[in-house]
Amino acid sequence: MFSKSISASILLFSVVGAFHVVRAAIDNDHRQQQLINEAANILAYEAGAKTSFEISRERYQPITDCMFVTSENGPFSYISPSDSDDVCGIYFLTDPDRTIEVHFESFDVPCDHHGLLAVVDGWELNGELFPSEGDHSLPIKERVTEFCGKSRWYRSKKIFTSSQNAALLQYRIPMRGKGFVVSARYPKNPRPCNVLSVSTTDPFTLRNYGRRINCTLIAIYPGIVQVIALGVGGTNLHGVSRMTETGTLHKCDTKSPQDQVQIGGSRNLDTTKLDVIDSICGIDSKPDIKESVPYDVTIVRLISSGYCDNSVTVAIRSIIDNDMLEIASGL
Incomplete structure (x- = not known):
C-alpha cells in the first residue's frame, strides 16, 4: 500500500470515531465537518453527485472528497486538480451478504510521475486492515493490487473482487488532469464470513x-x-x-x-x-x-x-x- 496511506487513514479513523463517540471533541473546521458527513455514509448509505471524465457530465459522478464512502454503482470519475501527491481513497461498502466488484473503465495514471492505484480487499484504517490477516483466507500481500499506466475502456477492463462487503481503492495522482473512471457491482455472497456492519x-x-x-x-x-x-x-x-x-x-x-x-x-x-x-x-x-x-x-x-x-x-x-x-x- 502507499507509504502515505497511514496518515490518510488516521484522519478517516479519527473522524469515524468522532462521529460515534459523543465525548470526542469536534471543532468547526470545514474540512473536518466535511469528512464527518462523509463518514456518516457508512450508516446512512448515501453517495455523491454527478461528474465527467472525458465523456458526458450526465453519466459520471465526480469524486471531490479525498475520503469518499459509497454504496452506489457509479460510475465515478476522478480528475486530479493539481500536482499534489496526496493519497486518497474510495471506501466501498455494501450489504452484509454481498461482495464488491471494482471495475476500472479507464485510467491514466502516469507511472513516471509516481502515480499509483491500489485496490485493497477490505478496509485499511490507521495502518491496519479489516479483515485482519488471521481472519482472511488470503495473505496480506495477495489482498493489495497496485498498478499505474494508461488504459481505455475499449481496450480492456480491470476487475477486482472483494471477499466481503468492504473494499478500498486508494490512489495517488500527482499530475493535473490525469485520473480514472471506476464503477462497482455488488454480487451476492452465499457464505458471508467477515462483515463490516452497516x-x-x-x-x-x-x-x-x-x-x-x-x-x-x-x-x-x-x-x-x-x-x-x-x-x-x-x-x-x-x-x-x-x-x-x-x-x-x-x-x-x-x-x-x-x-x-x-x-x-x-x-x-x-x-x-x-x-x-x-x-x-x-x-x-x-x-x-x-x-x-x-x-x-x-x-x-x-x-x-x-x-x-x-x-x-x-x-x-x-x-x-x-x-x-x-x-x-x-x-
Whole structure:
C-alpha cells in the first residue's frame, strides 16, 4: 500500500470515531465537518453527485472528497486538480451478504510521475486492515493490487473482487488532469464470513458452515451487543449433533477455546488485538445477553475448529449518549 496511506487513514479513523463517540471533541473546521458527513455514509448509505471524465457530465459522478464512502454503482470519475501527491481513497461498502466488484473503465495514471492505484480487499484504517490477516483466507500481500499506466475502456477492463462487503481503492495522482473512471457491482455472497456492519438495528448471523475459519462482525462505533441466538460447539469430533440446549456458557476461551464467540472491542481494525469482554459458547435459542463495548470499534468474533457447525446471531446498537457510555465503561 502507499507509504502515505497511514496518515490518510488516521484522519478517516479519527473522524469515524468522532462521529460515534459523543465525548470526542469536534471543532468547526470545514474540512473536518466535511469528512464527518462523509463518514456518516457508512450508516446512512448515501453517495455523491454527478461528474465527467472525458465523456458526458450526465453519466459520471465526480469524486471531490479525498475520503469518499459509497454504496452506489457509479460510475465515478476522478480528475486530479493539481500536482499534489496526496493519497486518497474510495471506501466501498455494501450489504452484509454481498461482495464488491471494482471495475476500472479507464485510467491514466502516469507511472513516471509516481502515480499509483491500489485496490485493497477490505478496509485499511490507521495502518491496519479489516479483515485482519488471521481472519482472511488470503495473505496480506495477495489482498493489495497496485498498478499505474494508461488504459481505455475499449481496450480492456480491470476487475477486482472483494471477499466481503468492504473494499478500498486508494490512489495517488500527482499530475493535473490525469485520473480514472471506476464503477462497482455488488454480487451476492452465499457464505458471508467477515462483515463490516452497516446497520445499528438489523441482526446478523455469523456462521462457519462447518469450516475451520474465524468470522468477524465489526462496527466502527462503541456498541451494545445483543446475542439473539447461539449455537456454538454443538457437534463432537465424530459429527454427532447435540440437540439439547446447554444455555449460554461463559469464559469459553478457557473451557472450549477452539469453538467460541468473543465479544469485545478495539481502538483499531485489527481484530486479533481486541480486548475480550466475554467469550461464550453453548446452545441457547433464547439467550439473555447484552454486553456494552465502550471502544472505538465493537467486535463479535466467531472462532471455529471445523468440527462444529457454529452460528451466532447478534445485533449491535450504538451507544448514543454520554450517560450510557459512562455506565458501559464503569466511570
